[in-house]
Amino acid sequence: MPTFLSIDLGAGSGRVIAGSLVSGKIGLQEIHRFDNPGTDLPGGSFWDILGLFREIQEGLRLAASRFDDIVAIGIDTWGCDHGLLDAHGRLLGLPHQYRDPRHEGMPEKMHALMPEPELYRHTGITTNFYNSAVHLFAEKQLDSPALKNADRLLFIPDLIAYWLSGKMAVERTIASTSQLLDPATGEWSWKVIDAFGLPRRIFGKIVAPGTVLGPLREEVRRATGLGGVPVVASASHDTAAAVAGIPMEGGDQLWLSSGTWSIMGLETRQPIRSDAAFAARCCNELGVDGSVRFLKNIAGLWLIQECRRQWALEGADLGYAELVALADAAEPFRAFIDPDDPVFSAPGDMPGRIRDFCRRTSQCVPQSKGEVLRVATESLALKYRVVLDSFRQLSGKDFPRLHAGGGGIQNAALTQATADACGIEVLAGPVEATSCGNLIVQMIATGHLPDLAAGRRLIRGSFDFQTYQPRQSGDWEKALGRFRGILA
Numbered sequence: 001m002p003t004f005l006s007i008d009l010g011a012g013s014g015r016v017i018a019g020s021l022v023s024g025k026i027g028l029q030e031i032h033r034f035d036n037p038g039t040d041l042p043g044g045s046f047w048d049i050l051g052l053f054r055e056i057q058e059g060l061r062l063a064a065s066r067f068d069d070i071v072a073i074g075i076d077t078w079g080c081d082h083g084l085l086d087a088h089g090r091l092l093g094l095p096h097q098y099r100d101p102r103h104e105g106m107p108e109k110m111h112a113l114m115p116e117p118e119l120y121r122h123t124g125i126t127t128n129f130y131n132s133a134v135h136l137f138a139e140k141q142l143d144s145p146a147l148k149n150a151d152r153l154l155f156i157p158d159l160i161a162y163w164l165s166g167k168m169a170v171e172r173t174i175a176s177t178s179q180l181l182d183p184a185t186g187e188w189s190w191k192v193i194d195a196f197g198l199p200r201r202i203f204g205k206i207v208a209p210g211t212v213l214g215p216l217r218e219e220v221r222r223a224t225g226l227g228g229v230p231v232v233a234s235a236s237h238d239t240a241a242a243v244a245g246i247p248m249e250g251g252d253q254l255w256l257s258s259g260t261w262s263i264m265g266l267e268t269r270q271p272i273r274s275d276a277a278f279a280a281r282c283c284n285e286l287g288v289d290g291s292v293r294f295l296k297n298i299a300g301l302w303l304i305q306e307c308r309r310q311w312a313l314e315g316a317d318l319g320y321a322e323l324v325a326l327a328d329a330a331e332p333f334r335a336f337i338d339p340d341d342p343v344f345s346a347p348g349d350m351p352g353r354i355r356d357f358c359r360r361t362s363q364c365v366p367q368s369k370g371e372v373l374r375v376a377t378e379s380l381a382l383k384y385r386v387v388l389d390s391f392r393q394l395s396g397k398d399f400p401r402l403h404a405g406g407g408g409i410q411n412a413a414l415t416q417a418t419a420d421a422c423g424i425e426v427l428a429g430p431v432e433a434t435s436c437g438n439l440i441v442q443m444i445a446t447g448h449l450p451d452l453a454a455g456r457r458l459i460r461g462s463f464d465f466q467t468y469q470p471r472q473s474g475d476w477e478k479a480l481g482r483f484r485g486i487l488a
């Protein structure tokens with residue numbers, strides 16, 4: 001049975017997943033899972049990129065021992081982060097994490113060189129702390145030897161693909177998270193690159209998702225036992241992969257990719273760079289098959305993951321099911337936070353910050369773990385509603401349903417709260433939207449599927465989907481009024 005391998009790296013953990021085509025369905029098997037902890041060192045917050053590569057090779061080795069018909073391999077990762085390489089293809093230092101505080105103070109300096117509305121007209125991306133443009137600009141301000149000596153920039157999935165195949169390429173969906181790309185042409189925006197004084201030479205050729213890069217390098221073949229399996233530049237940004245993996249039919253559908261980030265958006269054919277879109281701080285990233293992901297990033301399960309991490313440090317190691325049960329048992333609608341307030345963006349004492357926010361905004365201060373989690377869960381659902389309303393306004397369309405995919409949909413309390421707060425049906429599935437998207441792009445690239453629509457039909461027929469109907473409740477409408485009041 002033809003089997004495809006999806007290497008899916010999130011900003012917390014990574015997996016190698018095998019997707020086999022059996023009797024007209026995709027069967028998934030998780031082959032290897034590993035942590036991806038960022039590490040704070042003098043000089044910044046970094047990714048352990050060599051450790052990740054070792055884990056990936058281990059996953060490939062395990063896959064080779066289980067499957068004898070491996071057709072292709074594709075990589076997807078979180079957005080924005082990158083490595084710099086010299087002219088010999090050697091990595092110049094550890095890649096920084098996008099939460100590295102070096103972004104602080106940069107937007108003001110950038111906007112002095114190119115005002116944000118103009119930047120938006122060129123790139124379709126508002127300035128956000130995580131964008132590659134901000135971090136490269138910081139690197140430039142620090143007179144970084146890596147940047148000075150760099151010959152090539154590769155985003156994290158491009159770097160892994162290079163280490164696996166020996167072929168360098170910049171894949172378009174991941175490049176579109178940089179704030180350095182023109183979303184209409186899908187090519188680099190030289191005006192922006194020049195305005196920030198970044199060296200043109202590091203921005204190499206951009207390839208479309210689904211480009212076959214080449215077979216595994218000899219060294220990787222020896223380390224894993226795999227043969228010359230081709231590496232495909234898949235939908236390399238995990239959100240692009242997730243959107244490809246959510247089976248929507250027809251244009252302009254509303255989707256939610258639910259994970260560490262909750263990303264809500266529309267799948268469109270053209271970027272939207274109007275003043276209204278800029279004011280709503282919506283971004284245009286690129287998707288599979290020439291599509292545009294018109295979207296808004298919302299701080300998603302990050303809030304809950306960081307609460308969990310903090311409580312584990314304090315000695316309470318709680319599983320996600322326990323966290324959901326605690327939130328369920330707490331009293332509803334006591335207080336709200338803006339999940340996207342900058343105070344929540346860095347790792348740290350999230351329960352303490354949630355309490356501080358409530359105190360600062362003169363609301364009830366949640367005390368117990370359940371109360372804190374309830375505040376986070378309801379606030380997320382309400383933020384989805386606010387974002388949905390801005391999409392309604394910007395597009396002049398109403399949306400009958402929200403297509404939600406990704407690991408976050410397993411939090412049934414949050415998914416039901418999403419339906420309730422948004423007042424629309426949520427069609428939830430698949431949990432593995434990202435890997436599914438990554439896999440179908442490989443299947444298209446290798447001639448096993450004709451196109452994206454066929455891939456989405458395959459996914460629809462392969463997995464269970466759950467429908468959440470909105471429960472009629474005036475309480476959510478009242479809560480929405482209070483929530484809007486605390487938004488900055």
Ligand SMILES: C[C@H](O)[C@H](O)[C@@H](O)C(=O)CO
Binds near residue numbers: 238239
């Ligand atoms: C900064 C985030 O990584 C990015 O914007 C988001 O789209 C993502 O990749 C979530 O995994």
